[in-house]
């Protein structure tokens with residue numbers, strides 16, 4: 001984590017921003033501008049963006065410039081991801097995006113306090129640093145990554161902790177996908193409150 005990030009959320013360590021199609025979860029297939037903030041200490045051994053972890057290598061960027069860039073694209077939706085975006089105070093960034101008429105979606109592990117104004121929260125809880133109650137209660141979708149068969153029972157525990165209308169997804173961990181996807185299919189057929197989420201952008205060869 002970087003200590004030099006001001007607490008008012010006006011400057012954020014930006015790793016990358018790109019216009020693409022949401023590949024995962026409830027909004028799969030929807031065009032959105034992705035804002036990837038650097039910094040994460042959750043430590044998932046299978047994380048597909050380990051280059052994001054060290055916040056200090058990602059330039060501190062004004063939230064105002066991020067908002068100006070987001071305005072340039074036809075889709076009026078952003079996905080704020082990382083790294084772990086809730087390490088930072090996202091009030092200023094999301095307020096500005098809303099003032100520009102842009103919807104705010106987040107991808108988070110829920111390991112840090114909820115800040116920001118959100119139109120959609122995708123919570124993907126992790127064993128390595130548990131999600132907080134405030135994020136569990138606000139989540140629109142719970143996206144459990146399945147690395148091995150024990151993750152089904154683990155995911156059920158979190159399904160009990162989210163709100164009643166929260167959508168439930170099982171997403172294969174990418175490197176174990178071939179092995180785990182048949183089990184996920186069987187599980188969803190037996191437990192239809194869950195849906196499957198695939199990382200469709202990786203099949204489409206888009207960012």
Ligand SMILES: C[S@@+](CC[C@H](N)C(=O)[O-])C[C@H]1O[C@@H](n2cnc3c(N)ncnc32)[C@H](O)[C@@H]1O
Nearest residue numbers: 046047048082083084107108109124172173174
């Ligand atoms: C890179 S994370 C960044 C946001 C936040 N730190 C989190 O984990 O939710 C974005 C999404 O990718 C998922 N993810 C990361 N590595 C993955 C992998 N190897 N296979 C499947 N999903 C993965 C995460 O669980 C999360 O839902």
Ligand SMILES: Nc1nc2[nH]cc(C(=O)O)c2c(=O)[nH]1
Nearest residue numbers: 021022023024081107201207
């Ligand atoms: N297309 C696309 N969809 C995504 N959904 C969540 C992503 C992420 O890394 O947070 C992601 C990503 O990196 N690309």
Ligand code: SF4
Nearest residue numbers: 040042043044047083
């Ligand atoms: S919480 Fe997200 S960014 Fe952090 S290590 Fe896990 S998957 Fe990667």
Ligand SMILES: [Mg+2]
Nearest residue numbers: 048049081207
């Ligand atoms: Mg990704």
